[in-house]
Amino acid sequence: MTREIREIAVVAFAQTGHRRTSEELSEVEMLMPVLHDVLARTGLKAGDIGFTCSGSSDYLAGRAFSFTMALDGVGAWPPISESHVETDGAWALYEAWVKLLTGEAETALVYAYGKTSPGDVREVLTRQLDPYYVAPLWPDSVALAALQARALIDAGLTDERELAAIAARSRTAAAANPHAQLRGATPPGDPLVAPLRTGDCPPIGDGAAAVVLAAGDTARRLCDRPAWIRGLDHRIEAHSLGVRDLTDSPSTRLAAERAGAFELPVDTAELHAPFTSQEVVLRRALKLDLPGAEEVRINPSGGALAANPVMAAGLIRLGEAAARIQRGESDRALAHATSGPCLQQNLVAVLEGDAQ
Amino acid sequence: MPEVLKAPLAVEFPFTRSLGPVQSAFLTGLRERVVLGVKTVDSRTLVPPVEYDPVTAEELRDLVEVAPTGTVTTWAWNHHPRRGQPLGTPFAWVLVRLDGADTALLHALDAPGQDAVHTGMRVRVRWAEERTGAITDIACFEPYDGEPAQRTGHTGEFEDAVTGIVAAARLDYTYSPGRAQSAYLHALSGRRTVGERCPSCRKVYVPPRGACPTCGVATSEQVEVGPRGTVTTFCIVNIKAKNLDIEVPYVYAHIALDGADLALHARIGGMPYDQVRMGLRVEPVWTEGARFPDHYRPTGEPDAEYDTYKELL
Amino acid sequence: MTKEPVAVVGIGQTKHVAARRDVSIAGLVREAARRALDDAHLAWADIDAVVIGKAPDFFEGVMMPELYLADALGAVGKPMLRVHTAGSVGGSTALVAANLVAARVHRTVLTLAFEKQSESNAMWGLSLPIPFQQPLLAGAGGFFAPHVRAYMRRTGAPDTIGSLVAYKDRRNALKNPYAHLHEADLTLEKVQASPMLWDPIRYSETCPSSDGACAMVLTDRTGAARAPHPPAWVHGGAMRSEPTLFAGKDFVSPQAGKDCAADVYHQAGITDPRREIDAVEMYVPFSWYEPMWLENLGFADEGEGWKLTESGLTELDGGLPVNPSGGVLSTNPIGASGMIRFAEAALQVRGRAGEHQVDGARRALGHAYGGGAQFFAMWLVGAEPPAR
Structure with a gap:
């Protein structure tokens, strides 16, 4: 599709230090410093923002309408133009990007938060599954990821050694990320749901993240090197694991195509792969395993294996990729977010910095 | 803390x-x-x-x-x-x-x-x-x-x-209400109602939720309010709610405690339900071991003027 | 950069009832979606993206149900976005979908909202016990009734107004085959004699709890040109939010509602809403909210809304028909209720509202709100394409 795309960029990113628990803080108490931080990076005040959108889940909190109280941290007075998605904040960023594309706003604040410590997140996520045939069996998120991992191993696409190497690489990279929960390589650990070991799984923890988007010259004014969103798309697959090829992610590939990811090489990829095996699937779908892609830096932040505040972890991938561009460490980066069991739904963004 | x-x-x-x-x-x-x-x-x-x-x-x-x-x-x-x-x-x-x-x-x-x-x-x-x-x-x-x-x-x-x-x-969760509400609940256990003041707009929030929702900044300065307050508006509940052992009819009221900048919600007792009115002055009635006042009852003071509480409904 | 004009070319609803025991959740949403596609003469393959909304996931006990519903809504291989903005969600969802077309990201978008409240019960979902917090002392109506009393005190409205609204909306519902409540033998006297549940709110002045879904197909000018039936054009749309509770909050006439309406009118070039708008579908969960919103939305000066209701202006054959469909008072699948308002406004300007059609409706307002009267979503639709 040829169309005139308004220039829109990520101009700021902030996140909490992700931790196993934040029980001493309410959600808004956890979130608010991140909002202050991200606004301070742009010099904007809450009232300057044209559109606000957030992502979170009642099921994590165990309370209906939990997001309404998080709004307290924004300072929504006078009233603001605002919306909320009940999923990862990456999709809140998508909604905000569309809003800016219409020209109705110049700037947007996007935030997401998730506290996985209050509940048993493996059990909570079973409530995402087909409520008639699957949810009554309570198959937890690690079990489903393990089925996917086994399918990959059986197909000869990976092995336990490679999975352990992904875990080690991610957490070693996270040693340089002050926000990560697991910093530095950890041992592979015991089998949790074989073939996955504890080391193949994300840490359980709490956290929040926020980004500011801005259009055109506003972005240039707010940021020395805006991370321009060159393409952004997301796609969903069938829900049932039994009808999908778990070794592949056609929705990721299609989203990447639509986002223009394959038109030019990227130098960085922030992939939202909570499980080591899912990185294997994503790298294949995104052609990051092909000759010539060896130089692509995958998850320099450590990725979701180093910090996985559910509902924020996808937005953090976009934020980390953008921050890398802003720091001049990347010129063209791919960021990915996922939602649903075994990578059911995937979002891909292509971000670029102006020539240095 | x-x-x-x-x-x-x-x-x-x-x-x-x-x-x-x-x-x-x-x-x-x-x-x-x-x-x-x-x-x-x-x-x-x-x-x-x-x-x-x-x-x-x-x-x-x-x-x-x-x-x-x-x-x-x-x-x-x-x-x-x-x-x-x-x-x-x-x-x-x-x-x-x-x-x-x-x-x-x-x-x-x-x-x-x-x-x-x-x-x-x-x-x-x-x-x-x-x-x-x-x-x-x-x-x-x-x-x-x-x-x-x-x-x-x-x-x-x-x-x-x-x-x-x-x-x-x-699904089982461990709920923790956070810093501000914990402080509020601790004070309540001593039968004191302690709100928090916004450093920016100076409004006193009861119960405090950790942030001033209009300014988007943390509240921290603790301010004791009440114990007396004013009924700002109310309804008469005639339908028995599940899990609530309260005889109907009763009055469910918004009460602005003295010194607070918004109303909290509570039941009014100690008087016939059909005599409750906007502006009524009330005070809490505690029962042993309860976290919150059981209800509020009239103080006998003259009613507050509408203009003094019309922003606190 | 100019926005692409957005047209509503397909509308579908389920027959709203207390419990749809004959269908799964997927079957329920599918029925509305299929009807919207049929109205637009489109097939699943013609849809570029799906935007879905509903209120809390706890109502059905399915976390992020859009994941499970992807297959039923033909979303596989497409973008699917889930919106949740409390009671206003049906409206917000439609606006998010409209923006996808306006921004030229997609050409044709299916948007849908639903609630299948019979899977649990709404009061359970709304009042999960939270440790350390006082239990809700009064039920759903107890949240709203004190605000109604505040409105009466502020405006001097006589206590008869609420019954007038309830009677009008239930009569209108008899002309709407999709409405939940069809109380053919209801009289004004019966409304007035119904039990006072949360004084000043009577039983007949409250909304039901429904299973239902509503869907719309939104498209661009090219899509509108191909549409078999007249489209409704979006002339303005906006969302506004304010905090749940704050010092100085006006629950009777929230600022976010005023600002949202002003934004929509500005976009649509409306300066005198009462005369320029032909029909209004507003979110009235308790009958007294009609006069309250008439003021909040600028149809009446402050304190005067009840007089419009009392004068009969908001009747189906009045000068400003409000809720010709029967409104939320007759049909309330919570997450879908906002979208039904938006869809019914569109039906009016398309001239396809059937028996509850307002004669000659050219411009109509759809309104949704939710949370602690804090989230607002509105759109204004017209029979003609927007001038700008």
Whole structure:
């Protein structure tokens, strides 16, 4: 599709230090410093923002309408133009990007938060599954990821050694990320749901993240090197694991195509792969395993294996990729977010910095 | 900083799920030890049968029987079974393509150990002793070394079809209300109501929620308010709420405690319900061991003027 | 950069009832979606993206149900976005979908909202017990009734107004085949004699709890040109939010509602809403909210809204028909209720509202709100394409 795309960029990113628990803080108490931080990076005040959108889940909190109280941290007075998605904040960023594309706003604040410590997140996520045939069996998120991992191993696409190497690489990279929960390589650990070991799984923890988007010259004014969103798309697959090829992610590939990811090489990829095996699937779908892609830096932040505040972890991938561009460490980066069991739904963004 | 408050929070409900025709047939079939799939226009057989084609989105209604035997397409060994899962001892999660089906069903496989499980192995349904028309009518799968089992030639039409399931779900959380509310609750235990003032707009929030919602900044300066206050508006409750042991009618009121900049909600007692009015001056009545005042009662002071509380409704 | 004009070319609803025991959740949403596609003469393949909304996931006990519903809504291989903005969600969802077309990201978008409240019960979902917090002392109506009393005190409205609204909306519902409540033998006297549940709110002045879904197909100018029936054109749309509770919050006439309406009118070039708008579908969960919103939305000066209601202006054959469909008072699948308002406004300007058609409706307002009267979503639709 040829169309005139308004220039829109990520101009700021902030996140909490992700931790196993934040029980001493309410959600808004956890979130608010991140909002202050991200606004301070742009010099904007809450009232300057044209559109606000957030992502979170009642099921994590165990309370209906939990997001309404998080709004307290924004300072929504006078009233603001605002919306909320009940999923990862990456999709809140998508909604905000569309809003800016219409020209109705110049700037947007996007935030997401998730506290996985209050509940048993493996059990909570079973409530995402087909409520008639699957949810009554309570198959937890690690079990489903393990089925996917086994399918990959059986197909000869990976092995336990490679999975352990992904875990080690991610957490070693996270040693340089002050926000990560697991910093530095950890041992592979015991089998949790074989073939996955504890080391193949994300840490359980709490956290929040926020980004500011801005259009055109506003972005240039707010940021020395805006991370321009060159393409952004997301796609969903069938829900049932039994009808999908778990070794592949056609929705990721299609989203990447639509986002223009394959038109030019990227130098960085922030992939939202909570499980080591899912990185294997994503790298294949995104052609990051092909000759010539060896130089692509995958998850320099450590990725979701180093910090996985559910509902924020996808937005953090976009934020980390953008921050890398802003720091001049990347010129063209791919960021990915996922939602649903075994990578059911995937979002891909292509971000670029102006020539240095 | 006072100790962080925590308490268990159970979210539990027996959801009543109506099934629609395809799912009704499948689950009724399980009750009768028959496994049904559904045919797509391009002659694939989907098991478990879904109502809508995952590829074309077309509505599917053409039920067809498949065998209760099949082949494992992928598996994972569950070392530590969790609450609600099909087996209490270590087992394999499996996707099974039943004989006659083109897609796979997720369930558990009872096997002596993970060495006994492999992709491509043959398995069969182990039926639950008591079957009600639910996915759990399949107790699990078990290893099987035979040929595809015979089908009964079932049409998919049943007497007394199951039309719904009750899906009980319980999730357990540990709720912690955070810094500001914990401080408020600690003060309440001494029968003091302590709000927090916004450093920017100077409004006093009771109960404090950690942030001034209009300024978006942390509140921290503690301010004791009340104990007396003014009824700003109210309703008379004539309908008995579940789980509440309060005789109706009673008055549910918004009360602006003296010194607070917004109203909290509480019951009014100690006077006939039909004499409660806006502007009434009230004070808390505590009962032993309760976290909150049981109710508020009139102080006997003259009513407050409307103009003094009209911003606090 | 100019926005692509957005047209509503397909609308579908289920027959709203207390419990749809004959369908799954997928079957329920599918029915509305299929009807919207049929109205637009489109097939699943013609849809580029799906935007879905509903209120809390706890109502059905399915976390992020859009994941499970992807297949039923033909979303496989497409973008699917889930919106949740409390009670306003049906409206917000439609606006998010409209923006996808306006921004030229997609050409044709299916948007849908639903609630299948019979899977649990709404009061359970709305009042999960939270440790350390006082239990809700008064039920759903107890949250709203004190604000109604505040309105009466502020405006001097006589206590008869609420019954007038309830009677009008239930009569209108008799002309709407999709409405939940069809109380053919209801009289004004019966409304007035119904039990006082949360004084000043009577039983007949409250909304039901429904299973239902509503869907719309939104498209661009090219899509509108192909549409078999007249489209409704979006002339303005906006969302506004304010905090749940704050010092100085006006629950009777929230600032976010005023600002949202002003934004929509500005976009649509409306300066005198009472005369320029031909029909209003507003979110009235308790009958007294009609006069309150008439003021909040600028149809009446402050304190005067009840006089419009009392004068009969908001009747189906009045000068400003409000809720010709029967409104939320007759039909309330919570997450879908906002979208039904938006869809019914569109039906009016398309001239396809059937028996509850307002004669000659050219411009109509759809309104949704939720949370603690804090989230607002509105759109203004017209029979003609927007001038700008």
